[in-house]
Amino acid sequence: MPEFSESLLAAWYLLTDANARLIDVVLLSLRVSLTAAMIACLIGMPIGALLAVGRFPGRRALIVLFNGLMGLPPVVVGLLVYLLLSRAGPLGSFGLLFSPAAMVIAQAVLVTPIVAALTRQTIADSWLEFREQLRSLGASRTRAAATLLWDGRFSLSTAALAGFGRAIAEVGAVMIVGGNIDGVTRVMTTTIALETSKGDLPLALGLGLILITVVLAVNAAAYLLRQWAERRWG
């Protein structure tokens, strides 16, 4: 496969060259997906903890719902957010469509159920261990949820990571609400899709390599953090 190795070589030159256009795309990707993942954690983690610890009508249905929403198709989320943000939509007056903010919103919507469902699983496990002790100490369920979120802060990095990984890797949602506008809303995945269809394989491949590297690096960092935490706190 001469084409593949040529593309790879060209991709390598692009990367080592520190091509300004490329760097912008990478930075925008990171900015959008990190922000979206952070918002998803702020919303999804308390929801997950309350689903694990709480006792209220509809809890089971919500658990099933969030588990199901983990598999939301990005294009559908993109479409829904598009409808919300478009001129005629209920949030149209903010003029957010085709901006990085719209991309953040779409990815946050996509990722929140993932973070919530994974958090619920983690917290449900530690609730088994802590339940009697916390109730004995007089902790309300809300308080218990907060305590377990804090206690599980290191293992919850997995949930945060899964959210970030999903956000940075998806194309459908950002493509629809961002519009893939060069220099404004063009991120790694949309560039890869576009450049591949245009036939510019080196750029697509270079971005692909960066994308994989970013995901691996973030995973490695989270792994090391958990290892450290385990040794430090048990």
Add this chain to the structure above:
Amino acid sequence: MSVPTKIPAAAATAWLHLEQLGLQAGSTCIIDAATLTLAAQRTVVLGPNGAGKSSLLRLIHGLLRPTGGQLIWPQQLTQAMVFQRPVMLRTTALENVIYGLRLQGHNAPECRQRAAAALDKVGLSAIAQRPARLLSGGEQQRVALARAWAREPALLILDEPTASLDPASAREVERIITEIANAGTRLLMTTHNLGQARRIAEEIVFIDHGRIVEQSAADLFFTLPQSNAAQCFLKEETP
């Protein structure tokens, strides 16, 4: 202290009445219509495995809701419970004790001061800043005792507090329990260690198959158990 003369002494000092207290899980009867008056300062619940000792303690502590009968508290008693396996949060030993106090609503400086004092009483001042989960089982149980003691409960409930400890740690934990009782806290505990029951108990409640079989003064129970079940139990458990 003035005690109204008409009331019998036992009733005057009773701190808990159980009336036909029952706990049913599906078709299994875990506690069967337990009627009992607790008045002693140190009560030890004995009985074979699966007799319902832990469930009885959990009913009294409020962790389980009875499916029948009722608990009557002549006066409100603040309670704390120590479990067989201590459960520690991923923070320092000191912060674990502070957490228990914070839930009682004390302000931060008071929590810190009382927690430090409690850890000192269980002999763990030196390791107050160590991560609680990395301590030995015996040390974790002492942190759990400090966490309970710091809350100054009127009643301390202990479920097999030394069952998963080595002999040296068990002795130390027993010493602390005795000290807590000497400081005026009522004890209600279960144990598998008959020597420990003998050393600690004023009164023994013996249960078997979810029924209260016998309630008697500790020295009487160990020398002259009244029921057949208790006689068998003592014969089997005594080495």
